[in-house]
Amino acid sequence: MNPPLLEIRNLVKRFGGLVATNGANLSVHKGEVHALIGPNGAGKTTLIHQISGALESDEGTMVFDGVNILGMSMHKRVAAGLARSYQITSIFKKLTVLDNVALAVQARSGSSFRFWRAAISEAAIFNEANEILEQVGLGSKARVIAGSLAHGEQRQLELGITLGTRPKLLLLDEPMAGMGPEDSEKMVELLSALKGQSTVLLIEHDMAAVFRLADRMSALVYGQVIASGIPCEVRANPEVKRAYLGEETV
Structure with a gap:
């Protein structure tokens, strides 16, 4: 063990x-x-x-x-x-599904949210976020606004956000x-x-x-x-x- x-x-x-x-x-x-x-x-x-x-x-x-x-x-x-999902994690309902996970990946890298606009050009962040979305079954929903997801899909997104912190x-x-x-x-x-x-x-x-x-x-x-x-x-x-x-x- x-x-x-x-x-x-x-x-x-x-x-x-x-x-x-x-x-x-x-x-x-x-x-x-x-x-x-x-x-x-x-x-x-x-x-x-x-x-x-x-x-x-x-x-x-x-x-x-x-x-x-x-x-x-x-x-x-x-x-x-050490990351906790669901009751502590929340989604940004006005952002896309992809942006939600990309923010978690960016935060893990130590970047400030103030530099979010500059980070949009960083392909590595979004490549990893897309991979995570595929992993949690939301690959086809990447460009969807998060608040429009069904309840079960929002739970999948929360899992993806948490996984973004590795x-x-x-x-x-x-x-x-x-x-x-x-x-x-x-x-x-x-x-x-x-x-x-x-x-x-x-x-x-x-x-x-x-x-x-x-x-x-x-x-x-x-x-x-x-x-x-x-x-x-x-x-x-x-x-x-x-x-x-x-x-x-x-």
Whole structure:
């Protein structure tokens, strides 16, 4: 198994008297799709917020690619290769689909958005953006205004924008939320194509999709990871079964 790209130990987040993450431990290895599962209110989104830097942690350690990132700002985490999609990423609805992804590629290169007009002539930026659009299934929509895309296509574009930053770790919080069966299937296929190319930490309530995508998974209950391993092991774990009594996830 590859070494951990992200190693979390004893992570805690309190909101007054409420402990949302309570000594959480998690390891995400390079190249894997790692699913974080758990009932509503388990602390999954809070943990993703802590990893992305949207929330400051109260205790614990968080080592990403060999560096302790606890206390590091969100934009510095993005620059280090840690990117979150969907709830944090937003599209520029008045720009074209191509321009949305090109902006992400340009930002990664360190260019200022003030030089956007000059950057239009930089063929390399747009060549890479077009390649990403092909990768996420939007190659034919490059010149379309982003705000006119259907909901599922906007999710594909958000994935493309995130990939434009060349993340070492991609955080996906319910990427299929609000999608119909056809769009969900398309997203599963897109994420399947990323396996082995990108490291992904995934929260998703569609458990059929989770078991198709995940190489490993961890179950979070009351802010603590109670089991980690390959999907069949976690699904068969007695503690996970008890935690999900009456849930559709087991």
